Amino acid sequence: MSAATSDGTVAKALEVLDLVAGHGRPVRFSDLLEQSPYPKATLYRLLQTLVSQRMLAFDPDRASYSPGIRLVRLAHVAWQQSSLAPIARPYLDQLSAEVGETVHLAQLDHAQVLYVDKRNARDPVHMYSQAGKVGPAYCTGVGKAMLAHLPQERLPEVLAQQSWHPFTPKTVTTPEAMRAELEQIRARGFAFDDEEHEPGIICVALPILSSRGAVLGALSVTSTTARTSLAALEELVPRIQSIAQTIAQETETWRFPEEDKTQPRKRA
Amino acid sequence: MSAATSDGTVAKALEVLDLVAGHGRPVRFSDLLEQSPYPKATLYRLLQTLVSQRMLAFDPDRASYSPGIRLVRLAHVAWQQSSLAPIARPYLDQLSAEVGETVHLAQLDHAQVLYVDKRNARDPVHMYSQAGKVGPAYCTGVGKAMLAHLPQERLPEVLAQQSWHPFTPKTVTTPEAMRAELEQIRARGFAFDDEEHEPGIICVALPILSSRGAVLGALSVTSTTARTSLAALEELVPRIQSIAQTIAQETETWRFPEEDKTQPRKRA
DNA sequence: AAAATAAGTTTCAAATAGTGAAACCTGCAA
DNA sequence: TTGCAGGTTTCACTATTTGAAACTTATTTT
Structure with missing residues (x-):
């Protein structure tokens, strides 16, 4: 699960992505905070980046994160080719x-x-x-x-x-x-x-x-x-x-x- | 296509991911180089990161990149939830x-x-x-x-x-x-x-x-x-x-x- | 209603990670 | 042998990322 703690910002972002995806339901910030090794501010920024990249979706009403629609797009190709x-x-x-x-x-x-x-x-x-x-x-x-x-x-x-x-x-x-x-x-x-x-x-x-x-x-x-x-x-x-x-x-x-x-x- | 040139390393990595995925076939380094705004070394490192994260797969025989299997995994959840x-x-x-x-x-x-x-x-x-x-x-x-x-x-x-x-x-x-x-x-x-x-x-x-x-x-x-x-x-x-x-x-x-x-x- | 607590956001100097020109490989073709 | 295209590595320079702490809301509790 934890994988490479070495790779850099991209690795961290992807780890967070996995974390959200792994839940199988919308997750709130504090739940993620508990489960991730990153400090508040860092996690917060990673989430923001992922949301702005549409890899995650944020629902303001429920204050929770879910996997984003851009993933579905990428997935199509991955599925077909890989x-x-x-x-x-x-x-x-x-x-x-x-x-x-x-x-x-x-x-x-x-x-x-x-x-x-x-x-x-x-x-x-x-x-x-x-x-x-x-x-x-x-x-x-x-x-x-x-x-x-x-x-x-x-x-x-x-x-x-x-x-x-x-x-x-x-x-x-x-x-x-x-x-x-x-x-x-x-x-x-x-x-x-x-x-x-x-x-x-x-x-x-x-x-x-x-x-x-x-x-x-x-x-x-x-x-x-x-x-x-x-x-x-x-x-x-x-x-x-x-x-x-x-x-x-x-x-x-x-x-x-x-x-x-x-x-x-x-x-x- | 180009989207936010503002966001940071994660955005760049994802842009490269899109680039590879957008091809619909294995792509070689030089093809990507032509199409991406990044210099050789930068693109090279981004690709390495993505490969090591299994978001891309590299086929040494054909010297080409394809979307990786980790995407398929993420996709499952994205599809279900988002x-x-x-x-x-x-x-x-x-x-x-x-x-x-x-x-x-x-x-x-x-x-x-x-x-x-x-x-x-x-x-x-x-x-x-x-x-x-x-x-x-x-x-x-x-x-x-x-x-x-x-x-x-x-x-x-x-x-x-x-x-x-x-x-x-x-x-x-x-x-x-x-x-x-x-x-x-x-x-x-x-x-x-x-x-x-x-x-x-x-x-x-x-x-x-x-x-x-x-x-x-x-x-x-x-x-x-x-x-x-x-x-x-x-x-x-x-x-x-x-x-x-x-x-x-x-x-x-x-x-x-x-x-x-x-x-x-x-x-x- | 005020106070206390929790949840989420922003700041900023320090530290780290990313950048890219250029040098360097490595096969392959002339 | 030389030339060359595709690919990989170096390294000084820079920009991004970091995270403790301060700050804002919301949500309870008293």
Whole structure:
């Protein structure tokens, strides 16, 4: 959470932005003051700057701050360009239709899992509000699938940033145990989540890897112990595998078309 | 575009962020250099900061910058809290089903129209990538509907920021003409777009107003001259009106539930 | 109604962080 | 080898940021 305390004013402003966004509701100045390491005046000025930049919105009636509309704009582009979601969309639809279970597409952000897209078993409508959530890496299928294929040198750092909170009795709670499991996951090519995050919830997950082996993201099919078993989910592996590969290929293939440099671009 | 050249480092960093995002594709350093007002070293450092903050991603192979994954995270919250989209969703679905035409939900960002949600006549799936786009205010139905209800004192500034580009022969291209039309729109309560942005495209739009008359957003139904007429669209006004009112009411009603202050919140 | 307390805003000298011209790399092409 | 474009680093100079404290409202309390 705290991240780099080193970077400068921009980092501070962004930290405040995260703080406001992290609340999930409008926040008042004094609440922020409690939670931020900055003195009153500094925080006050940072907030002012963010508001004047429309990254935050201030509601004078309720005297509270919320994320601003400019973020929505930026987000559109980030989503389109920096996530696998647009490329993976048709394949998620396909997979979802085939297996009829919840499907997740995730990427790694810092040391956490960021769900960038999702298909629900019952309601296959793709809603943005269902993506964008973050989750722990050490106790989710997609998380472990990605950790297993991280470059060796990054692993210690990332493992150190996990909370190792025992969500369920089955949660793996030590880096050592995790390393062993990751080894296994790497060897067999897929990961399970055996009720490690929520009781009754199980899943199979596969990494999406570039041709050079870099982790691009992960794909998972989730269900419940009431409806199915790990063994049954394992049967889906080849299908998920093939889709993961297709997505990886498309990601690498889809270079942006050559820019037309004859005309300088204009803006309204 | 240039906005406040006054604000400080944060503003500069955000301007660079916009610049990268505005490209819609990975951009190289030298391209950015051309387009930004900053000297090499400054731009370089700003980019470094943004990358280290994960607001931008740098691809070493292609030596280019793209919007970063942290934006996607922030976006989720911004979308949920700072746009009318989540509240309006069911009503958009309803309206879309009833009229069978394209429906837009927009808000005003700076002096531009930001589409925060959309329903398509054919494909009613709600995809994030279709929202988040921006458009001009002076030649779209939603734009004019919102401008018409802006506080008097803000109007000159906002009108001054329009490009007045004549997209079609029917585009209104002067602030004076626009003022007259806005008067009319305010009086009758709704706006048309009579092929002012794209030939063949017409729409009716209504503002979404708070109980105190503040502009919250706008709602429109769009079609083509081939399929319908302005007169026919006008018949939808009462229905759209009622939905706009419902959305406004819900927005004002939906205060966040009282926070439980007995327990300090924790974070994994 | 006055006093007390809390919540939010402004000030200003000191400290820090940001600036950008210019020098310096580093591949790549001639 | 030389030239050169794209990119990175340096460093003295400057402007911005900092935060304790003083100051203004609002909100309670007595």
